[in-house]
Amino acid sequence: MALLEIDGIGLSFGGLRAVDNVSLYVNQAEVVSLIGPNGAGKTTIFNILTGIYKIDTGKILFEDKPIHNQIPQDIVKAGIARTFQNIRLFRNMRVIENVLVGSHITAHYGLLETIFRTSRFKQAETENTVNAVHLLKDVGLLNRLHDYAANLPYGEQRKLEIARALATGARLILLDEPAAGMNPQESAELLRFVLSLRDKGYTILMIEHDMNVVMNISDRIYVLDYGKVISQGLPSQVANDPKVIEAYLGSAPNAQNK
Known part of the structure; x- marks a missing residue:
């Protein structure tokens, strides 16, 4: 199939x-x-x-x-997730923050849980951060974890955009x-x-x-x-x-x- x-x-x-x-x-x-x-x-x-x-x-x-x-x-x-011909990163956010944006599409907590930072929210954010670190390691950007996206070379920006797509859980x-x-x-x-x-x-x-x-x-x-x-x-x-x-x-x- x-x-x-x-x-x-x-x-x-x-x-x-x-x-x-x-x-x-x-x-x-x-x-x-x-x-x-x-x-x-x-x-x-x-x-x-x-x-x-x-x-x-x-x-x-x-x-x-x-x-x-x-x-x-x-x-x-x-x-299913995509990248674009013209790179669309959040340039003034850090590398790991860009990847975390991708993971929020599958978040299992609501607005109130976010506001009050419940245990469910904290657990999900911890899991998302661990997953983001693994993805950045997979794409060779672990050493850029805390760099701003705007400061990455062009090829690494492409990798980051792909990592953000992968963070959605896309197959x-x-x-x-x-x-x-x-x-x-x-x-x-x-x-x-x-x-x-x-x-x-x-x-x-x-x-x-x-x-x-x-x-x-x-x-x-x-x-x-x-x-x-x-x-x-x-x-x-x-x-x-x-x-x-x-x-x-x-x-x-x-x-x-x-």
Whole structure:
């Protein structure tokens, strides 16, 4: 059974068919990439998966339960979290505080318990802090625990944003162009980092324009063009698909050298 299954979804904005009968699946502990030219519908699909847009047709199952057209909070609680192309950290908060923000979506205490700092509140906050420290260790940011997010190098800010997503308890992480703005060294480090998350059992669905990252990190790839899936398969299959070369990769020699 696939962790995530998208079955024939469609979405129109006025007369524009932004997503047209798209189907895909993501298995547990896979890295699946969604690529295509600008305007192909990639980010629209992420916005559908996270409850920002509602679909006109089709269905979406996560862990075999329907999640399409639910509100964002319920989708996060179900186990899906995302990052953004433009990093959205709380820059004037410390690293550990950014991670703790992610954990509060699943808080098991109410407003009054927070105000009066009940034993239930204190226990939950202690557990969240311990979990945050473990996550920061996992992503290699334990030594940055008390630094302000604004003071982290760009690559470490990306890691922190992913750690915050993991703190929600997510089992599926949607990465929106994680290598955007990175130099080759940072991209290589990101590649190793995402693969390490997969090895820990996390599942990744990723939008990415850096073909070196895509071809070296993906278990499978889906290619979108004008809101439709035009190709899918292993990186080697997609890179040599004439439809992909024409729509996105440019030319066969370049595609084969990726």
